[in-house]
Amino acid sequence: MIEDFSVRFERGRVVSLSAARGEAVLRQMVDTDEAAGRLGEVALVPHSSPIAASGRLFYNTLFDENAASHVALGSAYKFTLTGGEAMTDDEFAQAGGNKSAIHVDFMIGSAALDVDGVFDDGRTEPLMRQGEWAQDV
Numbered sequence: 001m002i003e004d005f006s007v008r009f010e011r012g013r014v015v016s017l018s019a020a021r022g023e024a025v026l027r028q029m030v031d032t033d034e035a036a037g038r039l040g041e042v043a044l045v046p047h048s049s050p051i052a053a054s055g056r057l058f059y060n061t062l063f064d065e066n067a068a069s070h071v072a073l074g075s076a077y078k079f080t081l082t083g084g085e086a087m088t089d090d091e092f093a094q095a096g097g098n099k100s101a102i103h104v105d106f107m108i109g110s111a112a113l114d115v116d117g118v119f120d121d122g123r124t125e126p127l128m129r130q131g132e133w134a135q136d137v
Contacts, residue, residue, distance in 0.1 A: 002026050005106075007073075012039040014073070029073060035100035041072035047111045047131030061105050068109030069128070074100035 002022035008015055014030050014037040017023070030037040043065065045052075051067035058064050076097045078084035084092060089099045115128040126134035 002106075007106075009039055013037055029102060029104055032074070032102050033100050035098035036074050036102050038073070038076075038098045038100070039071060040074045040076045040098060040100065040103055041070070041105070043070050044115060044128060045069045045109055046128070046133055047109060047113070052109075064107055065105050068107040069113060069115070069131075070105045070107045070109065072103050072105045074098075074102035074104055 002019050002025060004020035005018065005022070005026060007017045007026075017026055017030065019026050045066060045068055047068070049067055051063060054067075057067075076092075076099075078087060078092055078097060081087070081092070081095055081097055084095070084097060087095065087097075092099065109131060111131040113128055113131045114126070116124040117127050118124050128134055
């Protein structure tokens with residue numbers, strides 16, 4: 001278990017990290033291979049999701065990732081790029097995807113989570129407020 005951690009990204013890559021518990025494991029994860037320290041997934045999940053509403057922590061990523069917004073280090077999913085599933089790993093990398101030996105999810109969602117989208121010109125638009133969608137989806 002990695003607890004009370006902070007990971008800072010620049011251009012989708014980890015540039016610094018710290019953790020109150022499990023920092024050595026987190027560093028080892030990031031150093032697994034060249035793509036392990038890259039952002040592989042960002043998923044926004046409202047705090048009111050059915051899994052979150054259950055109030056249970058399953059200690060199983062396949063369940064817990066549906067309870068909270070999360071980010072992942074490591075491999076990105078090819079299906080997230082148009083035509084990605086037909087791409088070779090090299091083509092996927094050239095298109096901005098990454099392939100790693102790891103894909104580790106970290107749950108970051110809560111009833112206090114605010115998320116803003118940032119446009120190229122610097123304008124921002126609220127996506128989530130207090131863990132819920134800021135507008136109708």
